[in-house]
Amino acid sequence: MVNKKIRGRKGVSEMLSYVLLISLGLFMAVALYSSLKLIANVKPVTSCEDGVSLTIIEYECAIDSFRVTLKNNGRFNVDGFMIRVSNNPDRVPITPLSVKGSLDGSNQGSYSFSPNLSPDGVSIIEFGNLGIPDSDFEILSLRIQPFIKSESGKANIVCENAVINQKINNCKIK
Structure with missing residues (x-):
C-alpha cells in the first residue's frame, strides 16, 4: 500500500x-x-533644429586681434558659437580663440551672444591672441560651430549640421 x-x-x-x-x-x-x-537610461538625444545657421559676412585681421562679423541666416535664435583656427589649411582647426579683453581665458574657444542672435541678426565679435600657441601664428583656416542652450540652460547643444569651415588669407596674429 x-x-x-x-x-x-x-x-x-x-x-x-x-x-x-x-x-x-x-x-x-x-x-x-x-x-x-x-x-541604460535611454532618453532621446537633444539636437539642434535643422534651421540653425550662421554665415560669415566678413573677417578682419589686426596685429593682436581677429574680428569676425556673423549673421544669423537661420530660422531660430542662436545662443552662441565655438570658434577654432588653424595654421594649416588642410587640417581641421583645433586652436581655440578667446574674446578680446578676456584676462583669464575661461571661455576660450566659445562665445555666447547676449541677448541671443535672432534670425537676420548681425554681430561683430573681436578675438584676441590669448589662445594662440606661438607669437607668429598665421590663421589659414577657421571653423565656427553654433550652439543653442538646453531647456535647463546649463548645457550647450552643439549644432553639428551647421558648421562653417572657411579658408583665410594673410592673417597673422602676434
Whole structure:
C-alpha cells in the first residue's frame, strides 16, 4: 500500500520541477530587464533644429586681434558659437580663440551672444591672441560651430549640421 502511494506521486514531483524551472526563468528575465532599464537610461538625444545657421559676412585681421562679423541666416535664435583656427589649411582647426579683453581665458574657444542672435541678426565679435600657441601664428583656416542652450540652460547643444569651415588669407596674429 505504501508502494502504491509513492507510485502515484511521481508525476507530481516532475510537474513541480517544471513549474519551479519556468518561474525561475521568468524571475531572471524580469530581474535582467529591470536592471538593464536602470543602467541604460535611454532618453532621446537633444539636437539642434535643422534651421540653425550662421554665415560669415566678413573677417578682419589686426596685429593682436581677429574680428569676425556673423549673421544669423537661420530660422531660430542662436545662443552662441565655438570658434577654432588653424595654421594649416588642410587640417581641421583645433586652436581655440578667446574674446578680446578676456584676462583669464575661461571661455576660450566659445562665445555666447547676449541677448541671443535672432534670425537676420548681425554681430561683430573681436578675438584676441590669448589662445594662440606661438607669437607668429598665421590663421589659414577657421571653423565656427553654433550652439543653442538646453531647456535647463546649463548645457550647450552643439549644432553639428551647421558648421562653417572657411579658408583665410594673410592673417597673422602676434
